[in-house]
């Protein structure tokens with residue numbers, strides 16, 4: 001049978017979508033730029049796109065990270081290393097027979113609508129194939145978003161995407177910009193061998209410890225919400241109180257207090273940041289106002305010399321193989337029904353284009369099943385107008401709930417979104 005579906009990318013999102021299609025008996029081709037599966041979890045991936053650094057460990061704990069029907073083995077630690085996540089993904093792909101459907105070292109260079117109403121997919125081999133449906137799962141955390149601070153810096157500058165290990169920074173004065181998970185992980189990684197490490201941020205972030213009373217922090221939410229079935233608002237209040245007891249007042253350490261409650265912002269997960277600030281191994285700085293040769297000016301008027309700057313300023317969501325007139329994600333605007341379908345482009349789906357508060361991998365597993373249901377015809381899709389209305393409603397809800405920052409363009413609340421997708425599948429009809 002000639003496959004009617006093409007999947008672009010064999011990271012955790014492409015692989016779980018492939019598995020869902022296999023389970024529905026839908027044939028597909030999956031093209032992967034690199035020579036193996038795993039995407040960003042493959043450290044130094046030969047696709048050249050992985051943002052993993054040597055010290056990377058997950059920020060969602062083991063029991064919450066895995067796919068629903070393939071638990072992460074209990075003997076693995078609470079917070080897996082990137083290598084352990086990769087082994088898990090390889091085992092999953094092997095178990096469900098995905099690997100033999102992936103063509104490795106073959107990138108998609110162009111995706112364009114075909115005359116017959118499908119999609120022409122051009123490959124790095126030069127060949128173009130036509131499919132009725134394409135699932136784009138190329139990852140959205142690889143294209144560095146760089147700030148444009150005025151002035152010029154003469155030292156080493158790099159984006160977190162290119163950061164691997166602390167050794168090149170030994171004995172140096174390093175500035176890390178941002179307060180997301182990358183910035184804090186990298187500052188923590190650097191601070192024992194660099195001469196000094198400063199962390200500069202333009203706003204506060206809730207610093208969430210990996211453990212509360214010896215239990216992984218996200219297990220508390222699961223216990224209170226799913227096991228005890230407490231309403232979300234009660235769960236959140238209890239977690240906030242527990243965190244307050246564990247962390248105390250983060251402003252004491254110089255980390256600005258965020259403007260919103262914890263569930264309206266991306267928390268930064270770190271067991272180490274606050275104690276390391278307490279040791280003086282990391283210092284907090286305000287936002288950069290200008291670069292000036294070997295020195296950096298900050299918004300509080302202070303000026304300090306640095307040897308290197310690591311910009312942990314997040315990623316742009318881009319699709320080098322799709323013309324922007326066909327589809328693009330702009331800051332604050334991803335026009336996707338259910339965060340997966342551009343209404344004007346039938347047959348085009350995006351998997352993994354979400355930024356959940358909570359783990360990504362099991363959420364994209366649900367997306368994969370949803371996409372497979374839509375393609376196999378077991379779940380009906382609404383018309384274009386309904387899709388447009390849902391997109392507008394979602395955009396308004398995002399604007400009300402989260403900060404006005406590009407970081408929140410793909411934001412979803414894990415529980416609400418998962419419930420919505422499961423509801424669609426159970427009804428056999430995706431709703432408004």
Ligand SMILES: Cc1cc2nc3c(=O)[nH]c(=O)nc-3n(C[C@H](O)[C@H](O)[C@H](O)COP(=O)(O)OP(=O)(O)OC[C@H]3O[C@@H](n4cnc5c(N)ncnc54)[C@H](O)[C@@H]3O)c2cc1C
Pocket residue numbers: 008009010011012013014031032033034037038039040041047049051052053056057058059060065106107108109137138139140141142182321351352358359360361
């Ligand atoms: C540093 C870091 C830490 C993270 N930690 C966590 C965590 O603890 N918990 C969590 O849930 N999430 C975490 N994430 C989010 C993580 O990105 C997701 O969990 C998820 O693994 C992303 O999978 P993906 O398949 O969507 O993308 P990727 O893993 O990026 O895979 C995309 C794949 O598509 C391929 N590809 C790209 N372009 C093409 C093309 N043109 N043709 C063919 N193939 C192509 C790539 O080679 C790659 O294999 C982290 C992200 C980063 C950057």
Ligand SMILES: NC(=O)c1ccc[n+]([C@@H]2O[C@H](COP(=O)([O-])OP(=O)(O)OC[C@H]3O[C@@H](n4cnc5c(N)ncnc54)[C@H](OP(=O)(O)O)[C@@H]3O)[C@@H](O)[C@H]2O)c1
Pocket residue numbers: 056057058059060141145146147148160177178179180181182183185201202203266287312313314315355405406407
């Ligand atoms: N251990 C882990 O599991 C781990 C490690 C790393 C990353 N990740 C995940 O990977 C994803 C990306 O994380 P990330 O930390 O790389 O990016 P991110 O979450 O997008 O954070 C980017 C940071 O840079 C700041 N920033 C952006 N542009 C700026 C500018 N022009 N000037 C000053 N500051 C600017 C942002 O501030 P604003 O909020 O003000 O925009 C934010 O603090 C997230 O999902 C994260 O959870 C996980």
